[in-house]
Amino acid sequence: MKTWKAxxxxxxxxxxxxxxxxxxxxxxxxxxARAAVLAAQNDAQVVSLAPVELHKAVDAMREADAAWSNRSxxxxxxxxxxxAWTHAAIAKETARLKTAEASVASANAERDxxxxxxxxREAERAQREAARAQAQxxxxxxxxxxxxxxxxxxxxxxxxxxxxxxxxxxxxADAQARAQSLQxxxxxxxxxxxxxxxxxxxxDLLFDxxxxxLNPGGLRVVDHLVEFMQAYPQRRVSIEGFTDSVGNFAAxxxxxxxxxxxxxxxxxxxxxxxxxxxxxxYGEDYPVASNTNPAGRQLNRRVEIVISDAxxxxxxxxxxxxxxxxxxPRG
Amino acid sequence: xxxxxxxxxxxxxxxxAFAMLAAGCVTVATPSPTGKLDVANAAIADAVSADASQYxxxxxxxxxxxxxxxxxxxAQGDYGVAQDLAEEAEVxxxxxxxxxxxxxxxxxxxxxxxSIRALDDEIARKPQ
Numbered sequence: 001m002k003t004w005k006a007x008x009x010x011x012x013x014x015x016x017x018x019x020x021x022x023x024x025x026x027x028x029x030x031x032x033a034r035a036a037v038l039a040a041q042n043d044a045q046v047v048s049l050a051p052v053e054l055h056k057a058v059d060a061m062r063e064a065d066a067a068w069s070n071r072s073x074x075x076x077x078x079x080x081x082x083x084a085w086t087h088a089a090i091a092k093e094t095a096r097l098k099t100a101e102a103s104v105a106s107a108n109a110e111r112d113x114x115x116x117x118x119x120x121r122e123a124e125r126a127q128r129e130a131a132r133a134q135a136q137x138x139x140x141x142x143x144x145x146x147x148x149x150x151x152x153x154x155x156x157x158x159x160x161x162x163x164x165x166x167x168x169x170x171x172x173a174d175a176q177a178r179a180q181s182l183q184x185x186x187x188x189x190x191x192x193x194x195x196x197x198x199x200x201x202x203x204d205l206l207f208d209x210x211x212x213x214l215n216p217g218g219l220r221v222v223d224h225l226v227e228f229m230q231a232y233p234q235r236r237v238s239i240e241g242f243t244d245s246v247g248n249f250a251a252x253x254x255x256x257x258x259x260x261x262x263x264x265x266x267x268x269x270x271x272x273x274x275x276x277x278x279x280x281x282y283g284e285d286y287p288v289a290s291n292t293n294p295a296g297r298q299l300n301r302r303v304e305i306v307i308s309d310a311x312x313x314x315x316x317x318x319x320x321x322x323x324x325x326x327x328x329p330r331g
Numbered sequence: 332x333x334x335x336x337x338x339x340x341x342x343x344x345x346x347x348a349f350a351m352l353a354a355g356c357v358t359v360a361t362p363s364p365t366g367k368l369d370v371a372n373a374a375i376a377d378a379v380s381a382d383a384s385q386y387x388x389x390x391x392x393x394x395x396x397x398x399x400x401x402x403x404x405x406a407q408g409d410y411g412v413a414q415d416l417a418e419e420a421e422v423x424x425x426x427x428x429x430x431x432x433x434x435x436x437x438x439x440x441x442x443x444x445x446s447i448r449a450l451d452d453e454i455a456r457k458p459q
Contacts, residue, residue, distance in 0.1 A: 075415075076415075079415045079418070079419065082419055082422075083418060083419065083422055086419070086422040086423065086425075086426055087422060089426050090422065090425055090426045090429050093426065093429040093430045093432075093433045094429055094433070096433040096436075096437065097429060097432050097433035097436050100433055100436030100437040100439070100440045101436050103436075103437075103440035103443075103444075104436060104439050104440045104443055107440060107443035107444055107447060108443055110447055111443060111446060111447045111450065114447055114450050114451060114454070115450065117454070118450065118453070118454045118457075121454065121457070122457075125457075
């Protein structure tokens, strides 16, 4: 370009004023270029981010102005103005490029920061969840312990219930055993049920003939009665003596009383409380068989022992009344 | 290089001034514009590599047309016009390249900003 201008400077004197004499005061393209360069110079971003490109634009504009002042050819002036305008545009685009690149860089940094923050939050959240899970596990463990305790309590209660049931069973068995014992004791005594309760009959053969003296067989019955009375302390007995109708009435009454009394005394001798024993003689009354033959009369000679109920009460004999301890009507 | 040619040109001009003027041989001062053409060609290649055909096709085409014309002028021996055209083709190509690069950079900046916005949205949606 300088070469071109130098060449032009050389040829100027030779051409004198011939071809290049008339030029307008202003040129639109030069004005456009100047405005573009000026705008670039006033753009702070272009000044700071594209100084090299801006310098080229300013230089090109200076050359265009010089060419205009030196009245160079309009083509040359336009060419230089075009270069100046384009350099200004390049400077503007360069500033835009640098701005965008800086924006990308800072945005990348911002993105990295946001990602880091997100990861940090994620880690914190994971920590919180882990802590929550731990707390839940602790609570579960506590619940399990409580459940175990409850199970142990329940097992203990069940054992207690089993023990209670066992005790009940034992009591029931005991009661049954007592009932069986009573039954067997009564059957040992050959007791028989009557309207007034269980009655043990001591036959004539258990006494010495015509006497109130108990022979060994009678005493064995008395021993059984003692066992019974000791096993069932609530029971009381009524001891009642009878004879057949042979012989003197008063003597029969006397014998029946003595025989009943003998049994009562034998029981008292063996430890039975006298308050539990009542003895009476009924003489010839209340025969259980006919007095017209020896077998019937033997059955009538007897002592009956009436056993009370569990409360100790005994139904009274119908007729003659129990209160009548004297002679009854003759049968 | 140009300085050397200049001095030689001045020397020649000083010695044969009147003879040359008489012959009307003005353009003898302008050397071959081969260097300018090469520079413009390289600038165009750079613009192409910057995807100027996509982002600033108008300036790239202008540069190519001017370079083609510069070759034509040079082939016809009109070196002065060829050189001017080559110079203009070079700055056109450089403008196309710079504009393509700045446009892509602006798009990249917008994309990163968008990714940040998406990231922020994603974080906001997550439970704290």
